[in-house]
Amino acid sequence: MVVILIGLVVWATTRQGSISFYMTPTELLAAGDAQPSDSYRVNGEVVPGSISKDGLSTSFTISDGTTEIDVVTDRPLPDTFMERSDVVARGNYDGAVFTADEVLAKCPSKFKAKA
Amino acid sequence: MTSAAELGRPALIAALAFASGGGVLCAVGAMRGRSDLTRAGVRALVATFALTSLATAGLLYALLTRDFSFEYVSAYSSRSLPVGYTFSALWGGMEGSLLFWTLLLTGFAAFAVRGADRRGSRLVGWAGAVLAAAIAFFLLLLVIPADPFTRLAQIPADGRGLNPLLQSPGMMIHPPLLYTGFVGFSIPFAFAMAALLSGRLDEAWFTSTRRWALFAWSALSVGIVLGGAWAYTELGWGGYWAWDPVENASFLPWLTATAYLHSVVIQEKRRMFKVWNISLILMTYALAIFGTFLTRSGLLSSIHTFTEGPIGKWFLPFIGLMLIGGLALIALRYDSLRSDNQLDSMLSRESAFLANNVLFLAAAVAILWGTIYPVIAELFTGVRLSVGPPFFNTVFVPTGLALILLTGLGPLISWRRMSKGALLRIVRGPLIAGSVTIFVLAVVGVRSLGAMVAFGLCAFSFAAIGAEFARGSGVYRRRGMGTLQALNETVARNRRRYGGYVIHLGVLLIVIGFAGAAFNKEVARPLQLGDSINIGAYTMTYANFRQDSTPEKEIFEAEIEVTRGGSYLTTLYPQRNVHIAQGQPQSEVGIRTTPVEDLYVVVSSVDPDGTIGFRAFVNPLTWWIWAGAVVMVLGMWVVLSGDLPVAVPVSKPARSFEPGVVKA
Numbered sequence: 049m050v051v052i053l054i055g056l057v058v059w060a061t062t063r064q065g066s067i068s069f070y071m072t073p074t075e076l077l078a079a080g081d082a083q084p085s086d087s088y089r090v091n092g093e094v095v096p097g098s099i100s101k102d103g104l105s106t107s108f109t110i111s112d113g114t115t116e117i118d119v120v121t122d123r124p125l126p127d128t129f130m131e132r133s134d135v136v137a138r139g140n141y142d143g144a145v146f147t148a149d150e151v152l153a154k155c156p157s158k159f160k161a162k163a
Numbered sequence: 164m165t166s167a168a169e170l171g172r173p174a175l176i177a178a179l180a181f182a183s184g185g186g187v188l189c190a191v192g193a194m195r196g197r198s199d200l201t202r203a204g205v206r207a208l209v210a211t212f213a214l215t216s217l218a219t220a221g222l223l224y225a226l227l228t229r230d231f232s233f234e235y236v237s238a239y240s241s242r243s244l245p246v247g248y249t250f251s252a253l254w255g256g257m258e259g260s261l262l263f264w265t266l267l268l269t270g271f272a273a274f275a276v277r278g279a280d281r282r283g284s285r286l287v288g289w290a291g292a293v294l295a296a297a298i299a300f301f302l303l304l305l306v307i308p309a310d311p312f313t314r315l316a317q318i319p320a321d322g323r324g325l326n327p328l329l330q331s332p333g334m335m336i337h338p339p340l341l342y343t344g345f346v347g348f349s350i351p352f353a354f355a356m357a358a359l360l361s362g363r364l365d366e367a368w369f370t371s372t373r374r375w376a377l378f379a380w381s382a383l384s385v386g387i388v389l390g391g392a393w394a395y396t397e398l399g400w401g402g403y404w405a406w407d408p409v410e411n412a413s414f415l416p417w418l419t420a421t422a423y424l425h426s427v428v429i430q431e432k433r434r435m436f437k438v439w440n441i442s443l444i445l446m447t448y449a450l451a452i453f454g455t456f457l458t459r460s461g462l463l464s465s466i467h468t469f470t471e472g473p474i475g476k477w478f479l480p481f482i483g484l485m486l487i488g489g490l491a492l493i494a495l496r497y498d499s500l501r502s503d504n505q506l507d508s509m510l511s512r513e514s515a516f517l518a519n520n521v522l523f524l525a526a527a528v529a530i531l532w533g534t535i536y537p538v539i540a541e542l543f544t545g546v547r548l549s550v551g552p553p554f555f556n557t558v559f560v561p562t563g564l565a566l567i568l569l570t571g572l573g574p575l576i577s578w579r580r581m582s583k584g585a586l587l588r589i590v591r592g593p594l595i596a597g598s599v600t601i602f603v604l605a606v607v608g609v610r611s612l613g614a615m616v617a618f619g620l621c622a623f624s625f626a627a628i629g630a631e632f633a634r635g636s637g638v639y640r641r642r643g644m645g646t647l648q649a650l651n652e653t654v655a656r657n658r659r660r661y662g663g664y665v666i667h668l669g670v671l672l673i674v675i676g677f678a679g680a681a682f683n684k685e686v687a688r689p690l691q692l693g694d695s696i697n698i699g700a701y702t703m704t705y706a707n708f709r710q711d712s713t714p715e716k717e718i719f720e721a722e723i724e725v726t727r728g729g730s731y732l733t734t735l736y737p738q739r740n741v742h743i744a745q746g747q748p749q750s751e752v753g754i755r756t757t758p759v760e761d762l763y764v765v766v767s768s769v770d771p772d773g774t775i776g777f778r779a780f781v782n783p784l785t786w787w788i789w790a791g792a793v794v795m796v797l798g799m800w801v802v803l804s805g806d807l808p809v810a811v812p813v814s815k816p817a818r819s820f821e822p823g824v825v826k827a
Contacts, residue, residue, distance in 0.1 A: 067554065
């Protein structure tokens with residue numbers, strides 16, 4: 049039984065999209081394009097004034113205070129997405145632009161982080 | 164400025180004193196066998212509840228009178244906040260939610276120990292002591308690191324207001340229900356620990372808290388479903404569950420609690436699995452507290468942001484002490500916890516229950532692993548990782564499907580042992596129902612293997628449960644009753660059993676809803692006024708829009724005309740509103756819901772010229788999730804509204820029960 053459970057967990061771990069690297073823009077830049085095809089999640093704050101839209105495609109810049117990274121996505125954005133919101137973008141980085149398959153903005157639900 | 168809320172902090176400090184004193188009295192009373200001391204301790208716990216209520220009333224008063232001199236009031240409410248949602252502000256922030264948690268805990272504890280004391284339960288002293296310790300921990304948090312009554316030096320003119328996402332009816336009841344569930348498990352946990360501490364390891368600890376366990380489980384179940392319903396209708400992403408750490412934190416104790424509710428039946432009937440049951444309730448309580456810790460420690464990145472407050476580090480020693488203490492007690496009493504009986508046969512109700520437990524626990528372990536894996540990985544490798552939904556779906560779907568099979572199969576198997584021939588005879592009908600379902604689905608062209616298996620297993624279990632109802636009511640129909648009357652009589656005579664089946668039916672309906680997600684469709688495109696877009700059989704036209712504003716928000720409402728097969732079907736009015744106080748946009752989705760499928764439309768952005776970012780989903784069978792939840796609630800009502808007599812053991816009882824605790 050335990051063996052089956054471990055097997056299931058290992059199998060699940062190897063599935064596409066199960067595990068991704070979770071990084072700040074600084075860490076992502078340091079990792080460079082060593083693993084360009086890997087799936088990343090990058091977390092940062094949306095830089096005010098950086099949001100621009102072109103049809104369904106949106107581009108914006110996220111920052112962790114020291115490093116900024118340009119993100120582009122053609123996916124719809126959540127309600128909580130706006131300037132200064134804390135977002136997690138999932139996708140790939142080619143060394144210049146982060147192409148996101150999904151952008152999540154932390155919902156300031158319940159216990160709002162102190163500004 | 165003086166205010167009734169001034170009483171809040173002194174009341175909490177007094178409550179802490181009463182809880183500590185009450186705990187000591189209960190413990191000494193239990194050790195020395197002095198029921199007078201225990202009784203005094205019980206009274207102190209009742210006083211603790213009264214004082215905590217006073218503090219809560221104080222905070223509520225400050226919120227309702229918009230007394231912005233309190234930091235909490237200015238952070239979570241504003242002048243324009245409707246009165247109804249001012250109550251939500253009570254649990255909208257960390258300090259308030261801890262106060263609310265403590266209120267529930269002191270209230271439940273006072274009722275439970277007073278009731279047990281009146282029934283003459285001999286577990287009351289230790290149970291009171293354990294509960295008092297937990298209460299003292301939470302009161303300590305409220306007095307030191309998370310004081311809800313902190314004053315501001317400068318009083319702001321208006322508050323920052325409650326997060327608009329929380330201003331919905333679902334969010335008024337979802338958090339209290341989850342808290343009721345989490346806190347409710349304190350009672351069976353405390354009585355289990357009392358059984359270990361006192362060495363009275365008969366069935367009294369769980370029979371006398373059965374109603375609490377069922378009540379807590381019901382509240383948690385409904386709370387989780389409401390959370391999903393809220394996410395579905397308010398967040399506008401077309402889904403209801405994302406395997407986010409905060410969601411998992413509520414699901415983990417649900418899994419172990421569900422295992423517990425099933426496995427106590429075996430202890431009751433066969434005096435087996437004693438260590439297992441105590442361990443399950445310990446795990447459930449630990450996971451409930453762990454969830455609270457997880458969501459407040461900032462340890463994991465979650466889409467739900469909680470204040471990464473200073474209270475996270477307080478929880479670790481509390482959970483550690485509880486787990487180590489609990490496990491040490493189980494080890495100490497291990498000899499007294501031996502089973503009175505052995506498994507007679509692999510083909511028996513007992514082994515079906517065992518399989519059920521193993522599956523629930525396996526799911527819990529795998530999901531817990533996925534939830535905390537990022538923390539472990541960072542600790543050992545320094546690399547931060549994130550575990551996504553594919554992991555959780557891969558581990559949960561197979562275990563869930565196996566549990567669906569057991570839902571139907573388990574009740575058909577008899578206690579102790581059953582011959583293979585007898586089993587084959589009894590499963591023939593359900594097996595045919597399941598196979599026919601899969602065959603029909605294959606013929607009509609369904610190609611999702613997972614969904615086909617899910618529907619097939621649901622059909623199997625529906626047929627099996629239906630057969631149980633038919634068998635049960637057959638006795639009464641033969642006496643000349645009509646079908647409905649016979650069914651009613653069957654359920655009334657054995658509420659626990661048939662109420663349980665009704666809950667199972669609800670779960671099956673929910674699974675049908677989940678399986679429908681395999682056929683979800685989605686489109687997203689900007690629409691100009693007059694544009695049309697297709698999804699599935701529907702054609703949607705952006706016909707018009709309307710703008711309006713209220714003191715709270717600026718409203719943008721799109722008018723989406725929906726046709727199917729060329730004929731007019733309905734008009735949906737999705738909104739995209741901007742809440743003025745927070746500057747936060749919020750979507751109000753437009754949904755046409757039917758048992759077959761939901762058409763779900765969202766305006767994701769609005770341009771000045773009226774062009775909208777438009778997103779539409781077709782979600783088949785989602786309706787059944789909510790319908791199943793309603794059926795589950797009906798089943799919970801059937802179980803909880805009756806007496807909960809102890810079932811007659813299969814073999815002779817090893818010992819008699821304490822007087823007065825037979826009815827839980």
